[in-house]
Amino acid sequence: MLQRIRGAPPRYWLVGVVVLFFVGFPTVISSFLASEWAQALILAIAIMGLNILVGYSGQLSLGHGAFMALGAYTSAILAHHFKMDIVATIPIAGLLTGLVGFVFGIPALRLSALYLALATFALAVVTPSLIKRPAGLTGGVQGIILTQPDPPGFAQSAYGFLTGTAMTSDQWIYYICLFCALILFWFAWNLVRHRPGRAMRAIRDGEVAAAASGVNIAGYKTLAFGISAFYAGIAGALFALATGFVSPDTFPVSLSIQLLVGAVVGGLASIPGPLLGAIFAYFLPIESSQWVPSQSWIPDQIASTVKNAGPAVTYGAVLILIMIFAPNGIVGLVYRGYVALNRRLRGAADRETGQMPPNPQTV
Amino acid sequence: MGRNAARLAAVAAFLVTLGACGGSPAPAAQTDVGITSNSILLGTTNALSGPAAAYGTIANAENAYFTYINGQGGVNGRKITFKIYDDAYNPAQTVPLTKQLVEQDQVFATFSGLGTQDQTSVRDYLNSKKVPQLFVATGATTFNKDFSSNPWTLGWQPPYQGESRIYAKDILQNHPNAKIGVLYQNDDYGQDYLKGLTDGLGASASLIVDKESFDVTAASPAAQLAKLKAANADTVFLFATPKPAVQSLVIITALHWTPTIYLNSVSNPQIYMAAAKKNGAALANVTSVSYIKDPTDPQWASDSGMQQYKTIIASCSTCKPDDGFNIYGVAVAYTMVDVLKQAGTNMTRKNVMDIAANRLNETNPFLLPGIKVKTASSDHFAIMQEQVITWNGTGWTLQGSIIDERGTLK
């Protein structure tokens, strides 16, 4: 056993450290910050779902907020009208949304990438109006208020034992989100390394070639839609839990865009990408308007312009800059830096042995 | 191994950076959170970006009033600091931002948070934390009506339902045979107005021959208005925010239709009427109600309250003085300061809430003459008086006396 651990590849160590970090993090920060990080984790789950669809199977969706809305409302309605334990509704919400996504994926097969993007965008646009209609079920424009669960006894005592302070419900919700995120990231990791993942990537990189090698294109494309929607549904249910409230305005078009931005900024077709993208997509809009004006080294004029121009300008500008300077997202940037560093180190070694470094163009 | 060490170092750096962002744990609660010997900390969430960004200026106008008060020495020697966060009119952002105001910034109270759904999303939270959620910027009836179950929440402006009850009264008195067509926005705002009208008409609710809803995201309400016309309505209610309301006024004229028009107060500032007129609206037989002074109305040009408003708003570089939302912001901030002043030395959340909910009796210089901001232990609706106004071609004429709707909403 020890031998196996010692022999594990370095990235396993990295994963272990990150997991430990996310487990231990909320014990040293305030309950409020834990609730913010819970939201970031929820986004990470939804973005991972989108990543499976966009990054691995090559189908573009601008409407994943609609699937989150479905998950959130499923959970809220079950908890509110049918008095179910809200934590127990999470898998139901995920499965139902996954099923709907699977069905949605069938007509999507007929649409080219661009039209699929617009069709899903349309879905995102009409989501708030669709929610308002069955007012008896969804609460209409009033929305549904949910009671946030208190931490159960075992969590209370474990947390109290470790930190000596009482666990708040925000912290408990954080751990629920973390638990779901861990399972779903682990599942995604397994998925992309095995047959379905390979099939999806083959389809993404060339449908004809994939079909020629016997990949069931329609099957895997709809499967990707279903899995992706399942992730969004779980994220939606957690979203309802963490926010304690669902209403039509909670699921604007900008949510779908935020998800796509997170997926692309983090780095498509990678496992850590969605996590990094979620942290970016969640914190940038919040921090961009608060951070700049409060930094003393930024000239007053710039700071006050940023403050007056509002968060939209900062957000848009940062987004464009990131896409220009890191078109493959944060993961791509890190990878590029790693390769460059490696090459430089290797290059130095090679010079000593009198060999030419490889031509950078061919790498 | 060297590579592993480098990786671990990178991870460590990442963790340290994240930890640094985390900050310190929250200090223990105090009895007078947000109050020091020389300062009062208030916070708000408003839509500075996104679809409802037009409202964002309210927060800036409020801040301008607090700056003005601070310039005069503050409230009993304490200066007001006002934290404004942008929730983009999205309840999912209102929740974390409000938690940030309460748990991290440690505000004394939230003040004038915008939006029905947004403020509903944090009402339970603020009440459970016993943090005042004062004078929310929405006319949804629930914020005053349900005071007994949410004793830390209070609205300010006249509730939408109260306003449409005044219209109902006007209909029953002056147009008892009206055939009413209603155009309403398909959100809490439009639906609240519609409910007030239906309730106010009571047994005569059958006067409503047709009601058509539109979504705020729609490009134009033309189709709905054509339907109302086809239903032979001779009286039209426009329960719509300024943009669709102006469009509706133009479309009604374009349809060669001349119904009696009732226009909700949100959309009646003169800049919108002028815009409608420029675009070809006839503006015949338009009735509305008002409780606040319109900055573009020449009849207030030499009014001392209006002059004070102009001085205050000049200090806000992004505020347009003609924008009706700005005088709203200044007026509600006036009430807030009034409450804080009355609290005097007893600057506790409980006392401030008690004054706001039960002991308010104020003449606000930015509201129409005769209108009182008043609460009592039996009635927590702060403003329940409005005056009927009619459009005379160039401006609004105040009609009759102030109508008091106090006690109709329970």
Next chain:
Amino acid sequence: MQAFLQQVVSGIAIGGIFASLALALVLIYNAMGLVNFAQGEMAMLATFVAYALISRGMSYWIAFPVTLVLAFGGGVVIQRVVIRPVERAPILTLVIITLGLATLLNGLAGFMFGYVPRSFPSAFSAQTIDLLGVFISYRDLGVIVVSGLVLLAVYLLLQHTTVGLTLRAAAHHPEASRLLGVQVSWMLGLGWGLAAAVGAVSGIMVAPILLLEPNMMQSIIIYAFAAAVLGGIESPLGAVVGGLTVGVTVNLAGAYIPFVGGDLQLAVGLAIIIVVLIIRPNGLFGRAATRRV
């Protein structure tokens, strides 16, 4: 019957608005195979420029062409500064860039001009024509006529001029064009400039009807997308026909399908479009795309 015709006519009127913006979308698509999510915001900002010029005393008829030139320049600048660095990046990167641009321009307009809806002068009178009890205003007609003129101009440019040919060649076969000595990147800049100018025409035409404010185009961009897609995204004629079809369909669905009502108009309109796309995946006027392998 009269009520029905009135619904059709107001549908055509609003459809003209959708068509005018859809034309700009089609231009960009022809110029670089991209759907520009910032198109509406670019048009809105250009309209604000015209507004600023007019309110400083410039006559409408001078401000109009000046705005078009400025919008053209703005489009070229945006292409050079923001799009060019990522020209060869995957389409998704470009989509995100245009989304970022949309957010940026929207915030910028709000910062510079505020959010109060303003009236904007129109070249056409607000009077209406009475066609046997069915009414349409000169303004609505004006939008349709101007859209028709823009359509004609775009068609002539794309199909009957060397510039148009080069533009399309650069978009669809960049490598081959480069070999033939075409300045591909500058052609793309030209495409952006033209689309921005067409968008500006759209903005100036619809602002008197929709009222000018930073979110003016957001309510119509989704319909414009639908119109462009329905017409087959590459075809300018398709965009106009698509726009009118969407306008009429949405109005009639709202008026005559009881379940729909006014507030679900959009949903029904879009559902119809998706169904059309499933039956005809390249839109009404689109040619079958060759499958890229």
